[in-house]
Amino acid sequence: MFTPDPQTILIVDDSMANILALRDALNEYKCIAATSGHQALRFIHTQKQPDLILLDIIMDGMDGYEVCESLKSDAQTSEIPVIFLTAQSDPENLVKGFKVGAADFISKPFNIEELKARVANQLKFKKSLDNNTIYLKSIEEIYDTITDSMYYAQKIQHATLPHAAYLKRVLNEYFIFYKPRDIVSGDFYLVHQVENKKLLIAADCTGHGVPGALMSMMCMALINEIVNVGKIYKPNEILNKLRSIIIHTFNRDGDNDISDGLDASIVLIDPDTNLMEYAGANSPIYIIRDGELIDFKGDRMPVGIYPSQTPFSNHKINLKDGDSLYMFSDGYADQFGGEAKRKMMLRHFKKLLVSNNHLIMSEQKEKLSNYFTDWMGHNEQVDDVLVLGYRFNPNDTLELRHEN
Incomplete structure (x- = not known):
C-alpha cells in the first residue's frame, strides 16, 4: 500500500x-x-x-x-x-x-x-x-518469515544428525565441531554401529545455506538407506553406490542441469582387528600418532558427475592404541582471518591439530572453536565448518594398503 x-x-x-x-x-x-x-x-x-x-x-x-x-x-x-x-x-x-x-x-x-x-x-x-x-517493512516481514523458517529447518536438520548420547555410546572419546555458515548447513556427519564395527562419515555437500542443507538431508537419507537397508558397509562401496543414485536422481532426463554432489570421507573401524578401512572423495583424513600427523588422501573426484568416474579406492589402515583420527570439511582451513586477512590453509590447520592433540577430545574442540573465532575476527564466515575427532583404543602398527 x-x-x-x-x-x-x-x-x-x-x-x-x-x-x-x-x-x-x-x-x-x-x-x-x-x-x-x-x-x-x-x-x-x-x-x-x-x-x-x-x-x-x-x-x-x-x-x-x-x-x-x-x-x-x-x-x-x-x-x-x-x-x-x-x-x-x-x-x-x-x-x-x-x-x-x-x-x-x-x-x-x-x-x-x-x-x-x-x-x-x-x-x-x-x-x-x-x-x-x-x-522496508515488507522486506523485514519477508525476512522474518524466511528466518523463522530457516531456524525451524535447522531444528529438523539437527534432529537428523546422530544424537549426543548415541555418539558417546559408539565412539566414547570424540568431538564434533560443527558450525553452519547460514543457520542450516551443507556439511553433515553420520555414525553407525554396524555389527561390532564403527562407521564414521564426514561430508561436505555442494553449496551452503538452503541448497546445501537440502543436498545434505538427501544424502544423509540415502546413506542411511545404503547402510541400514542395503547392508553396504565398505567405505568405497558406499561412495560408489551414493554416486550412482545421485547421478541418476539429478540427471534422469539426460540434460545434466544439476551437477551438485559432495566431498566425503568414510571410515569403517574394526576394534577386534585394529583395522580401519577408508575411502575419500576429495576428502583426506588425518591420523596423529606420537605427535606426528599422517595424511591419508582419498580419490581426487567428488561423489557426483565428474569427467573421469572411476571406482572409489578403499584403503586399509592398521590402527594403534591412542591414535587420533580427524575427518573434516574444507571450511575450517579455508576461513579468511588473522592479521593478514588470508586463508588459514591446511598447513596451519595441521599444526593446530598436532599442538592440541595431547588434550582430551572435549578440550581439543574448545581450542579449535576459540581459535576459529579469533582467527575469523570481524571477517564473515566463508563456508560451513565440520571437524570430527575420534581417539582409538586397541593397538597395532600403522600401514596403508590400496585396493579397488
Whole structure:
C-alpha cells in the first residue's frame, strides 16, 4: 500500500485570510487548518497525520519554533516535513528554523508559483520516504518469515544428525565441531554401529545455506538407506553406490542441469582387528600418532558427475592404541582471518591439530572453536565448518594398503 492521493497538508496560521489564500493556491491537495500551535498538535495526535505542515512562525501563545521542536522531538511525528511561513527571512531566523527541524521556508507575501513548487518538492520527497518505509517493512516481514523458517529447518536438520548420547555410546572419546555458515548447513556427519564395527562419515555437500542443507538431508537419507537397508558397509562401496543414485536422481532426463554432489570421507573401524578401512572423495583424513600427523588422501573426484568416474579406492589402515583420527570439511582451513586477512590453509590447520592433540577430545574442540573465532575476527564466515575427532583404543602398527 502506497501513500494515497491527494496528499494532506495541515496549514497552521492564526490568520484566516492566509489559510484561505493557501487553500485556494493548493486546491489540488487535501488542505486542513489549525489557527494555533496547540490546536495543531492536538489535531496531529488525534487525527490521521498530514503529509506536510505549513507552519506560521509568529503566532499568539505557542509560536512556530516551539511547535516544530515539539513535532521533531516526538518519534511519531518527527518525519512530517515542516515548511515555515514567515515574513522574517533574515539569516538568523532561517538558521533558527533549520535548527529546530524545518525542511524549508516560504516568504510572505506568497509567490504562488514558488509556493506550489516548494510544496510539491516536499510532498514528492515525503511520498518517496513513505513508500520506502513501506517497502522496508515488507522486506523485514519477508525476512522474518524466511528466518523463522530457516531456524525451524535447522531444528529438523539437527534432529537428523546422530544424537549426543548415541555418539558417546559408539565412539566414547570424540568431538564434533560443527558450525553452519547460514543457520542450516551443507556439511553433515553420520555414525553407525554396524555389527561390532564403527562407521564414521564426514561430508561436505555442494553449496551452503538452503541448497546445501537440502543436498545434505538427501544424502544423509540415502546413506542411511545404503547402510541400514542395503547392508553396504565398505567405505568405497558406499561412495560408489551414493554416486550412482545421485547421478541418476539429478540427471534422469539426460540434460545434466544439476551437477551438485559432495566431498566425503568414510571410515569403517574394526576394534577386534585394529583395522580401519577408508575411502575419500576429495576428502583426506588425518591420523596423529606420537605427535606426528599422517595424511591419508582419498580419490581426487567428488561423489557426483565428474569427467573421469572411476571406482572409489578403499584403503586399509592398521590402527594403534591412542591414535587420533580427524575427518573434516574444507571450511575450517579455508576461513579468511588473522592479521593478514588470508586463508588459514591446511598447513596451519595441521599444526593446530598436532599442538592440541595431547588434550582430551572435549578440550581439543574448545581450542579449535576459540581459535576459529579469533582467527575469523570481524571477517564473515566463508563456508560451513565440520571437524570430527575420534581417539582409538586397541593397538597395532600403522600401514596403508590400496585396493579397488
